[in-house]
Amino acid sequence: DADVTQTPRNRITKTGKRIMLECSQTKGHDRMYWYRQDPGLGLRLIYYSFDVKDINKGEISDGYSVSRQAQAKFSLSLESAIPNQTALYFCATSDSRTGPTQYFGPGTRLTVL
């Protein structure tokens, strides 16, 4: 079983709809991250969380919100989706105790029409 899972894997939605992307991990890591990937732009950090009570904005948080429901779950919401939020979204985790490497989930491909 994958250590970091994301649901859904693919989603097509319409402008103005509310969308939630979910991330779960079984690695026992305390830190979780949300990135988006656009062609030619690499990955950009949206939000990150160092523990359940800690939420921080990344480079491009406008139009997004997050919720850390438990150590193992970190959700990303688009309150009112717009077409330029069409992208590939990745969740990642890391462990403050064992090292800096971030481990990525399989990604969610989101299309906003």
Next chain:
Amino acid sequence: ELKVEQNPLFLSMQEGKNYTIYCNYSTTSDRLYWYRQDPGKSLESLFVLLSNGAVKQEGRLMASLDTKARLSTLHITAAVHDLSATYFCAVGNSYNTDKLIFGTGTRLQVFP
């Protein structure tokens, strides 16, 4: 503001040849990562470099870090088709090293 630049953006190389991918960054950092991404797949961690002069090798890939020059290199030795992928470097922000800034990636294509 930390900026990370990779070059080349696209690299087509013949099997058996050597080549180097460069990653330059604009502000002080002592934490640099290399990731690999296959088409339609997630990112796989290759190397984490944590100090000036750090060198790590895995198979045909070798990564190094020069923090004074703000430069990391990923050297490919005797390329094989299986190395075809997109390679990203990412740099940890000096104030918050878990806040990564990614380069735009180098798409490597190895042909016979």
